[in-house]
Every structure is written in structure tokens, then in C-alpha cells.
Amino acid sequence: MLSKRIEKELNNQVNAEYWSAYFYLSMAAYFENKNLPGFTNWMKVQYQEEISHALKFFDYINERNGRVLLKPVDAVKTEWKDEIEVFDDTFKHEQKVTGLINNLVNIALEEKDHATHNMLQWYVSEQVEEESNVNEILQQLKMLEGNKHGLLMLDRELKQRMFVDETNQQ
Ligand code: OFO
Numbered sequence: 001m002l003s004k005r006i007e008k009e010l011n012n013q014v015n016a017e018y019w020s021a022y023f024y025l026s027m028a029a030y031f032e033n034k035n036l037p038g039f040t041n042w043m044k045v046q047y048q049e050e051i052s053h054a055l056k057f058f059d060y061i062n063e064r065n066g067r068v069l070l071k072p073v074d075a076v077k078t079e080w081k082d083e084i085e086v087f088d089d090t091f092k093h094e095q096k097v098t099g100l101i102n103n104l105v106n107i108a109l110e111e112k113d114h115a116t117h118n119m120l121q122w123y124v125s126e127q128v129e130e131e132s133n134v135n136e137i138l139q140q141l142k143m144l145e146g147n148k149h150g151l152l153m154l155d156r157e158l159k160q161r162m163f164v165d166e167t168n169q170q
Contacts, residue, residue: 002066003111009104010061010116015071016100017054021047023076023093027086030079038155039083042137046090048163053123056167060119084145087138094134098127122167 002010028043061068080086101123108117137158144150 002061002064002116003113006107006111006113006116007061007066009107010057010066011069011071013100013104014054014057014061014068015073016097017050017057018073019076020093020097021050021054022073024050024090026076026078027080027090030086036155038157038159042158042161045161045163052165052167053126056122064115083151084138084141087134087141091131091134091138094127094130098131101127
């Protein structure tokens with residue numbers, strides 16, 4: 001059984017993951033409008049990943065006989081100056097999410113909830129990957145600034161990304 005405090009915090013994180021999904025889908029719409037299919041694809045995969053993150057929390061709350069309570073998803077940004085600003089926002093957002101996950105780990109420790117602590121370790125590792133992937137693209141974009149040919153090459157590369165549900169892996 002989950003403590004009320006953990007149940008509430010995990011529900012908050014379900015909402016945060018859905019917000020992330022919505023945020024990245026908004027970025028996909030922005031790229032679609034700029035005729036950059038590879039960037040659009042990358043953001044759609046990112047959206048799918050966030051949905052899978054939300055569902056992992058959803059399933060875990062249910063597994064521990066908690067109650068999932070879905071809350072409204074706040075509005076997200078819809079316009080950006082350029083590709084760099086999008087990935088800068090993405091990187092900052094993932095750093096923020098890492099903070100949220102670390103905070104959940106601290107709460108699980110305070111509540112002496114070892115099962116939740118154990119489940120959260122998947123997210124701890126995932127956040128390392130999320131930050132690193134996003135930062136790599138951000139740095140590439142900064143190097144390319146103003147180079148249209150390079151941007152199209154990167155767009156082609158980002159088209160290759162495919163969604164793989166990794167939430168069941170340790
Ligand atoms: Fe769910 O990892 Fe990104 O936000």
C-alpha cells in the first residue's frame with residue numbers, strides 16, 4: 001500500500017509526464033509547420049516516450065493499490081524563435097524533470113518506501129539519457145547556426161529515430 005504522500009506525489013508526476021508529452025507534441029507541430037520532417041519525427045518520438053513514462057507511473061500506482069487521479073494538463077508554449085531555442089527549452093525542461101525525479105527519490109527515502117525507491121531508479125537512469133541526447137542535438141545546432149545545408153543533414157538524421165518502449169527494462 002502506498003502512503004497518501006507518495007500517492008499524491010506520484011499522481012503529480014503522472015501529470016508532469018503528460019505535460020512533457022504535450023510540450024513535445026507542440027514542438028512537433030512547430031517543426032511540421034517549418035517543413036522539417038526529421039525534427040518533427042524526433043519530437044513525436046519524444047512525445048511517445050513521455051506517454052510511456054506517464055503510463056509506467058500510472059501502472060505502478062495501480063499495482064500498489066493506489067488511486068490514479070488525472071488532473072488537467074496546463075497549456076504549453078507554441079512558438080519558438082528557431083531550432084536552437086526549441087532544443088534549449090527541451091534541455092532546460094529535462095533538467096527540471098531530473099530535479100522532480102530526484103525529489104521523488106528523496107521522498108521515497110523519507111517515507112521508507114523501498115519499492116517506490118526501486119521503481120524510481122529506472123527514471124533516474126532514463127533522465128541521464130534524456131539530458132545527454134538532448135544536449136548532443138543542442139550542441140550540434142549551435143555549431144550549425146546559419147548553415148542551412150547542415151540543418152537539412154541533421155533533419156535527415158533525426159528522421160531515423162524510432163520509438164521503442166523501454167519502460168519494462170531495468
Ligand atoms: Fe519523462 O522524461 Fe522527459 O520529461
